[in-house]
Amino acid sequence: MDKVGGFKGIMNNSSRAIAQQRDSTRMRCKQSASSMQGMRELSRNSAIQAALQKGISEVCPKRMHSGKPKADTKRFHHGCRSLNLFQVHLEKNPVEKIKKEYAGISSCVLAFSGGKDSVLVASLLQKAGIKLTTATLDFGQEADFPAIRKLALRHSKKHCLVDGKGQLLANCHRGIKANCVAEGYLQATSFSTSVLASSLVDIARKGGIQAIAHGFSGVGNDQIRFENAVYALAPEKVVLAPIRDFNIKHEVVSGVNESFWAREIKHAGGSVPPGAFKLVKNKGGKPAKVQIFFENGMPTELYVMKGSRVGDTFGRGELIPALNKIAGAAGMGKFDIIVDKVIGLKQRELHEAPAAQVLVAAHRELESLILTSNEQHVKNEIDHTWNKLVYEGFWYSRLRLALDSFIDEIERSIDGSVTYEMACGGLNLVERKSHHALYDQRLSSTGAEGMFNQKDARYFIKLYGLENTLAFRRDLD
Incomplete structure (x- = not known):
């Protein structure tokens, strides 16, 4: 009986194993059929995905990886943006949809930073048969512009590198005069996006190009600032936004906008990844003493003090990059904030703006020293309205120009200097002085x-x- 029972048990186990193997085989067949269908659907997008990855690998070959990224290779930095190397989700037949949606558009100029979004948009527009011109703005960011040009010309007939540093500096000076704080942080891309849009409008008009394209998503404020600027300057031009219009998504939302003025890091959540901050030193281990001079409300000269004597000096054009290094080394200018976007969403952003933090603080000190109480009250109201307009994308507006006239008039007396000591992220006021000062100790x-x-x-x-x-x-x- 024991032998018979054992034999039956073996047979039962064998039957179950055979049944499990049969079910497993059937499941693999179903999955294979499903996979074949999926492959047929994805094959239309494979060329775009391959071109995207190939272009990025050529620009940043050392940072490419396969599978799950390692801790030290999660990001690549290039051009104005830094984006995670994760799969891009495309709709079915994106090229056919672009042809249908953008019917009648034969030529286009694209804002091309060399990041994943701009490469993807360039590839899509090229495959849709649109004659493409690309343009990259030099805002003083760390970028390999020859590599960006090489990548851009894979998809476009012509590539333009535009020096936007001068106009950005003028916009930053306007921002300092208006104490450029909106939504609790120092404004940055609000100033550069208007320059980007106006530069592309110039290229489009000179080249007889029909449309102007960008790679901004439908979540942030940059799309609003860019498109409002184009509509104000060139209402006859069509704006193309494939990332938004065709709901193209990334698995992880993370990117960097960078210029000589500041760095804005969009971060999805969790702990801040190592190396995210470049300008600001966490320990703030290098104290510094600086004296900043202003004329008509604008910074004109920077003295780096060595004890009681003057060390290095920097003029108007080099003052901001120099102060970014000095103040950043002292731990100044790091912000981790939740921002309310114009469209109603909240987003976490990390900001680095050492020079901006020090310059705006110094400018406020001079205003408190020179302006009457009534002037300060009205100026604060004007500043709030000015910054709200610029933050929400109305750089090119009659109201902003009118407010500029008031600010320019009130700032005529804002001359003088402010001296600070900086260490471990702290800003210690040493002296403020002006021959227009209303404060008299006597x-x-x-x-x-x-x-x-x-x-x-x-x-x-x-x-x-x-x-x-x-x-x-x-x-x-």
Whole structure:
């Protein structure tokens, strides 16, 4: 009985194994059929994906990888942007949809940074039969412009490298005069996007190009700033936004906008990855003392102090990059914030703006020293409106120009210098001075040297509170 029972058990186990193998074979057949169907659907996109990966690998060959990225190779940095190397999700037949959606568009100029989005957009537009011109803006960022040009010419007939540093500097000076804070952080891409848009409008008009394209997503503010600028400057031009229009997605949203003014790092969440910050040193191990000079509200000169004497000096054009290095080494200018986007979404962003933080703080110090209380009150209101306009994409607007006129007039007296000591992320005010200063220590002092007669305050207080006293006594009666 034991032998028979054992034999039956063996047979039962064998039957179950055969059944499991049969079911497994059937499942693999079904999966194979499904995979073949999926491969047929994806084959239309494979050329685009291959071109995208090939282009990126040529620009940054050392950073390419297969499979799951290692901790130190999660990102590549190139041009204005740094994007994660993850699969791009395309809709079915994207080229055919682009041909249908953009019917009648034969020529286009594309904002091309060399990042994944701009490469993908260039490939899609090229395959859709649109004659493409690409343009890259030099904002003083770290970039291999010859490599970007080589990559761009794979998809376009012509590539333009535009020097945008001068116009960006002018925009930054306007921002400093308006104490450029919006949504709790120092504005940066608001200034560069307007330059990008105006440069592409110039290229389109000179070349008789129909459309202007960008690779911004439908989530952020850059799409609004860029397109509003194009519509204001060239309403006859058509704006193409394939990433948004065809709902192209990345598995991970992460990127960098960079210029000589600041770096903005879009970060999906979690801990900040190593190496995300380039300008700001976490430990702030290099203290510094600087003196910043202003004329008409704009920074004109930077002195780096060596004890009591002046060391290195920097003029208007080189002041901001130099201060970024000096203040960044002292730990200044790092921000981790949640931003309210214009379209209603919140997004986490990491910002590096050492020079901007110091310059705006110094500018505010001079305003408090020079402007009357009424002037400061109105100026604060104007600054708020100006920054809201620029943040929301209305750089090219009549209201912004009108506000500029007021700011220029009020800033005519903002001359002087501010001296700071910086260390471990802290900003210590040493001195503020101006020949336009309304502050006079002799007037404010109650000591023997004081020029103000304190007895005069008695009559002022009585007259100042007269109306309130009458109203209060009337209500009591």
